[in-house]
Amino acid sequence: MDNKLPTIKEIARRLNVSVSTVSRALSDHPRIGLRTKTRVQQLAAELGYEPNAQAIFFKQKRTFVIGVILPFIREEFFSQAISGIETAAMEHEYTILFGQSYDDPEREKKVVEAMKKQRIDGLIISLSKHTQNYSHLLALDKYNIPIVYFDRVPPKEAHKVYCNLYKGTVEMAGWLISRGYKRIGLINGPAKLEASKERLNGYIEGISKKKLKVDMQLVEESDFSKEGTFAAMKKLLSMKNPPNALISFNDYIHMDAVQYAQMHNIQVNKDIVFVSYANLPITGYTAHPPLISIEQYPYGQGEKAMEMMIRILNEKSESEAADSNYYVEELAPTLVAYQQPPIIM
Amino acid sequence: MDNKLPTIKEIARRLNVSVSTVSRALSDHPRIGLRTKTRVQQLAAELGYEPNAQAIFFKQKRTFVIGVILPFIREEFFSQAISGIETAAMEHEYTILFGQSYDDPEREKKVVEAMKKQRIDGLIISLSKHTQNYSHLLALDKYNIPIVYFDRVPPKEAHKVYCNLYKGTVEMAGWLISRGYKRIGLINGPAKLEASKERLNGYIEGISKKKLKVDMQLVEESDFSKEGTFAAMKKLLSMKNPPNALISFNDYIHMDAVQYAQMHNIQVNKDIVFVSYANLPITGYTAHPPLISIEQYPYGQGEKAMEMMIRILNEKSESEAADSNYYVEELAPTLVAYQQPPIIM
């Protein structure tokens, strides 16, 4: 009944050697005699000894735990991202402490604090949409906990991995225009979000580049709710000259927009061509996936973020010295076509 | 540059008191004088002292970390489940160590071992589909790490939370039959899975109960791949007397089955009525969601699993004594109808 876990002490006691000898024998220290080493290792195996990581980490001031905070794991983008993170972590013997912000800065703060308490070695985070204040994240600095941002990254200097959606949007607009779609609508997110600005700027640049003029009436905002998207669609569809192509902020807005269009007898991808960001597998099951999508490589972003983190941690332990420069990895998004649209004009 | 984190020792040194006094002052011990207490607390606040959870947990042999292992976080069922788990955990100041098995027993084992190394306080797991050997999980017993199984639970005695899909399937078959659908197909998972057995037994019982005879030709298996499901569909549709209703193992198989049907000019939910398990939100965006679904409350299951875990941990610390009986929470699944089917006959 005395389920005493075997410790290094226990082994030492039984073998009548000191704990340090056992410690060294187990880590194959060259100064330990072969006989002793064998005896120790045998008994350890027999007892099923496993080092107490807690104790080691405590002494070494590392936990081999990386915190990961995402807005919503239920969004496929993020569930793929965390899979990339996890896989990279396992390869390097790190584990993942998980938390969601639900796009709520308060919750984000709480989660960050809980993780700080646990003394994670580093934090990988995709910011909540509404995070403006970074104090909870800056507080990690004091604890020497590096942060790698991914996907939803802050504008400031920092370690980060992200897709340049500005460029992607420019390309997407160009793609549509070159196929004859000149009235391109955009259902964007709330204007103050970085993610919205990127898309809008890309949209404007993409259209201007083709010598067309931008009609801001074709740009609407959604607050990401179905109602918000429906309202945006209503405005767009009630125009005298409605769009014949529509860029949606992401696949979720895309799906709601399609739903609205269908309810109003619009022929999806005929009357209006729908395109979107993300390229999530689920859209493949929907009746009308976006005609083209901007692939953002969530798995790859996650993987890269984790690898960046590990690089940072290794450098930190190598040299206490200055590491004042930041790693930035910008991925070029790719246009993925599900099917060819009719070329008009 | 000496970013020394404030420790209890540092405070003691500065205030010329002993560390124990500081420790007690911070935890509001009654034997510490008001003056000292205030001085300590003030300096602690000033230095931004935060207790090193690592150290405390190390001493107390608890980490306040619960491991969570899921097959695939990208399945919405599981992403909802982990949200329930996380929320319940936060309420009780626990954090979540996350890992996926990808339905691979080998990987599951690795993840379990990594978590054991981290000395999690408990493990919540939804088993990999193919896990037959429980040795890696039984090994946790030695470390006094309790396990709560959820959703995919083992047949043996254990702490568990799950939906009784046997009952759900009986109901679902009855529902179909009472609306005139008497040739009910079933695309099940591999026969050796517990989850498949439940469904099959429910299917048989549900049909027999209505005094109909079971036609095993209507039961096919899929290995969960699109190809597997397509093959199953092909067999079912090539029957002389094909089914007019189809139960799919889960929403993912359902979606593939619908896709196959559409490719073969079957009128979905007319020629054949499709029903499924899970009731995931994404199916709402598909062209043909299942007509009815068995709601399995993933969020609730997750929440309950975490609460059960906390109960177990609390009891363990209260009494070292026998806790030989297991908690089992069986949820009754609910039939959810998206739309009414035509009643035939």
Added chain:
DNA sequence: CGGCCCTGCGCAAACGATGGCACAAAATGA
């Protein structure tokens, strides 16, 4: 005024493992 209790605090052990240093015994070299 002596014994007793309360108040306020410090000492030190403990948690599990690591690693620098010391030291004895054995081996080597001159």
Added chain:
DNA sequence: TCATTTTGTGCCATCGTTTGCGCAGGGCCG
């Protein structure tokens, strides 16, 4: 044969925190 090196092992401090116990000084009671 003695000095020196090598080899194998033990001692002890350390990480940050908690906690049982001890002890001094003051107040109270009889």
